[in-house]
């Protein structure tokens with residue numbers, strides 16, 4: 001079993017909850033912790049606890065992380081759109097800060113993989129606090145694009161943090177927007193999910209309904225694909241790339257830029273293994289089978 005820690009901004013887009021649920025239902029993976037990041041991390045932690053309760057996995061430690069990006073401005077009190085006031089008050093079993101938790105786990109389990117499915121603030125803070133430890137850690141992230149048309153959320157929300165991660169983590173894998181956009185649930189999938197009754201699924205289904213009522217579109221499985229890559233790497237085609245994060249540009253801040261020596265094709269030092277193609281049908285089949 002692969003040990004993973006999921007660093008999540010659960011509560012805005014629905015796919016974080018779906019990704020955590022997929023990880024909990026994957027026998028190949030052992031979730032040894034979950035950390036929260038971006039804006040109102042206290043509420044995000046509470047939402048993770050609701051999900052773990054539905055899955056009867058409150059044994060998993062959940063650590064609250066950093067709400068404010070390194071430089072970008074945002075409202076850290078922002079209420080995640082999936083927050084409902086009738087949630088139970090659940091006590092977690094972890095009082096550590098997310099960054100300390102990540103570093104302690106990385107020291108205790110050298111084989112752990114951190115799966116980053118939110119903005120990269122916690123990971124960058126861990127790099128700053130203990131660069132040597134983070135050089136040894138494997139990070140698989142849903143972030144960026146290997147083509148450069150527009151910025152991706154997890155990078156644009158905290159470009160400085162993303163830049164630190166791209167420049168410092170040596171074992172870095174990215175599942176970017178170019179491939180995740182190919183993985184969408186259909187109306188029929190959603191109808192199927194809503195018909196299921198078990199308490200685990202009914203909690204997810206409630207989140208899904210609430211999210212679809214406000215977003216008015218079908219879920220895209222960005223973060224679940226990132227989890228599935230770890231259990232089923234054959235679903236994705238991967239290529240080493242040299243990718244930088246634009247932090248300055250008036251029109252391009254937060255974009256990931258592929259650096260290529262197009263004129264002379266000289267060898268370059270790559271810094272990330274990037275997903276460039278996906279077998280989306282096999283992935284969606286796996287996702288529906290494992291969860292619903």
Ligand code: RIB
Pocket residue numbers: 009012013014015016117118142152153154177222223
């Ligand atoms: O760009 C996709 C990412 O942003 C995913 O992590 C999704 O959850 C959204 O927040």
Ligand code: CA
Pocket residue numbers: 008009010013015016117118223
């Ligand atoms: Ca996310």
